[in-house]
Amino acid sequence: MRLASLAVASGLAGICAAALVGTWVSSSMLRDPGATVPSALLSRAWPGLTALVGLGAAIGAWRTHRRIAGPLHQVSDELRRWLSMAGTGMADRPSDDIDGLARQVHTLHELAESRAADVERLDAALRRTQAEFDARVRERTRELRLEIAERTRAQGQLVAARESAEAASRAKSAFLANMSHELRTPLNAIIGYSQMLMEDAVDTSRTSYDDLHRIEQAGMHLLALINDILDLSKIEAGRLTLQAAPVDAHDLLADVLSTSRPLVERNHNRFVVEGFGTVGRFETDPMRLMQVLLNLLSNAGKFTENGTVTLRAARQTGPGGDQIVFEVTDTGIGMSPDQIDRLFVEFSQADGSTTHRFGGTGLGLAISQRLCHAMDGSIAVTSREGAGTSFTVTVPARLPQQVLALASSTTLDDTSHTSPGATAECG
Amino acid sequence: MATLLIVEDNDLNRDMLSRRLARRGHSIVLACDGPEGLTKAYTTAPDLILMDMSLPVMDGWEVTRRLKRDPVTAGIPIIALTAHAMAEDKSTALLAGCDEFETKPIDFERLIDTVTRLLERRASGHHAGGNLA
Ligand SMILES: Nc1ncnc2c1ncn2[C@@H]1O[C@H](COP(=O)(O)OP(=O)(O)O)[C@@H](O)[C@H]1O
Ligand SMILES: [Mg+2]
Numbered sequence: 001m002r003l004a005s006l007a008v009a010s011g012l013a014g015i016c017a018a019a020l021v022g023t024w025v026s027s028s029m030l031r032d033p034g035a036t037v038p039s040a041l042l043s044r045a046w047p048g049l050t051a052l053v054g055l056g057a058a059i060g061a062w063r064t065h066r067r068i069a070g071p072l073h074q075v076s077d078e079l080r081r082w083l084s085m086a087g088t089g090m091a092d093r094p095s096d097d098i099d100g101l102a103r104q105v106h107t108l109h110e111l112a113e114s115r116a117a118d119v120e121r122l123d124a125a126l127r128r129t130q131a132e133f134d135a136r137v138r139e140r141t142r143e144l145r146l147e148i149a150e151r152t153r154a155q156g157q158l159v160a161a162r163e164s165a166e167a168a169s170r171a172k173s174a175f176l177a178n179m180s181h182e183l184r185t186p187l188n189a190i191i192g193y194s195q196m197l198m199e200d201a202v203d204t205s206r207t208s209y210d211d212l213h214r215i216e217q218a219g220m221h222l223l224a225l226i227n228d229i230l231d232l233s234k235i236e237a238g239r240l241t242l243q244a245a246p247v248d249a250h251d252l253l254a255d256v257l258s259t260s261r262p263l264v265e266r267n268h269n270r271f272v273v274e275g276f277g278t279v280g281r282f283e284t285d286p287m288r289l290m291q292v293l294l295n296l297l298s299n300a301g302k303f304t305e306n307g308t309v310t311l312r313a314a315r316q317t318g319p320g321g322d323q324i325v326f327e328v329t330d331t332g333i334g335m336s337p338d339q340i341d342r343l344f345v346e347f348s349q350a351d352g353s354t355t356h357r358f359g360g361t362g363l364g365l366a367i368s369q370r371l372c373h374a375m376d377g378s379i380a381v382t383s384r385e386g387a388g389t390s391f392t393v394t395v396p397a398r399l400p401q402q403v404l405a406l407a408s409s410t411t412l413d414d415t416s417h418t419s420p421g422a423t424a425e426c427g
Numbered sequence: 428m429a430t431l432l433i434v435e436d437n438d439l440n441r442d443m444l445s446r447r448l449a450r451r452g453h454s455i456v457l458a459c460d461g462p463e464g465l466t467k468a469y470t471t472a473p474d475l476i477l478m479d480m481s482l483p484v485m486d487g488w489e490v491t492r493r494l495k496r497d498p499v500t501a502g503i504p505i506i507a508l509t510a511h512a513m514a515e516d517k518s519t520a521l522l523a524g525c526d527e528f529e530t531k532p533i534d535f536e537r538l539i540d541t542v543t544r545l546l547e548r549r550a551s552g553h554h555a556g557g558n559l560a
Binding site: 180181182184185186187188189191192193195196199219223 | 437439440443444446447450481509510530531532533535
């Protein structure tokens, strides 16, 4: 039923009702002859009255229609909007009648129910997902716990390994210290007695003096070995002492010269010094730097005869930082490429006869290289067989802080170098 | 000349050191272990003691500590002799009250210098306490 026709119908019904009421009133007046003048007047005005009542009823019906149909339209529009949003085909169809409205409401209700079911399904799915997620989280947590436990164990093993390595290194150091003690005690007697006998023999017997000198030299050589081995083991155990001090190149040169001159000049070599005037002050471990330079100069003197040994110094400030470069060049026997390859390896003398002919321990360069590295510097060599050798030592003009920090835990010191064996390998 | 007490357990080293020092004009007293060294420090009142640190029965550090604790013997300069080249030996020796420290094999000429210096210092009235003590 259309809403417009509802309004028309209610209007007509109003007119009919008015006519009926009028008819009823006038007839009752006719039936009553005693009726007064106003009744007559009323019956005369009857058609107009009827029309008036009809008009009132029509207006009432129209307003009722407006009051009912308007909101109904709004409801219908709203329903249509929902239905279209819900994607049902019902949205296009007009729903001006109550049935349509009912259908729409019904559809909407069904829709709502299906939505409710959907929501429930979604809810269930969500709960399942949540449960799965929780399970996965629990599983992952368990895995992570295992992983952490595994890592902690691995770390524990690492720490244990490191501790045992450190213990081994300490044991090695202790062993070397003890061994050095054991070796030094008889050596003390050997060197002491031979020196004492030499004091006696110097006037009496030339040959026994020479023999004693050999014993003393062998003792000194043994001592040099012990000192070098101790040095090397100190370095390897990470217990090398580095003591930074301000160094003036002139003072350093004076110290180097006083010790190295006899070593360099012994084979009738000329000793040339260059460049120290341009270096100025810098900071390093002077004892260690001296040790390196003295070893290089002693080697140069040892392996050069009637030649020239040059000690050169320079300061280099560039992208590599502020560096001091020392160069020890000789015109001696030189080295083969093979020899150069083995040069910085412990006990690597050119051949077995070297010790016999030249003395030395074969440890000097191995120690020098480690010392240079410890000072954050480097050592390099160029050499040609028969044409001479050149060693270059580069050290930073300031010892890096971490190098000193590393060295601060050291317990060994340099007393081994103050003993008479310090220059023994050169004698 | 001065009287030197040598406390040293190694026979060869004791003999060698005592003879070399005797040649330089010192009169020598010998002890072979810690307790004997302690006793002779009192009975012979030496001008200076050369003390090996690793001694049987009572080590050189302990003997030194005891001697330096007693006002009667505290003034005797002590030179520690060790075969170690470890810094801790040196500092332990000096902390125990030793006046000087020498590493074996002994650089004999340097030892003679040290002995002479300590004797002169003592003669000029300086109290011979430990360097670090
Ligand atoms: N300036 C040099 N000229 C020739 N050979 C050298 C020179 N410096 C080192 N060598 C060779 O390198 C070897 C190892 O030297 P080094 O490590 O100092 O030990 P050592 O001097 O105790 O033998 C020497 O024995 C020698 O064969
Ligand atoms: Mg060498």
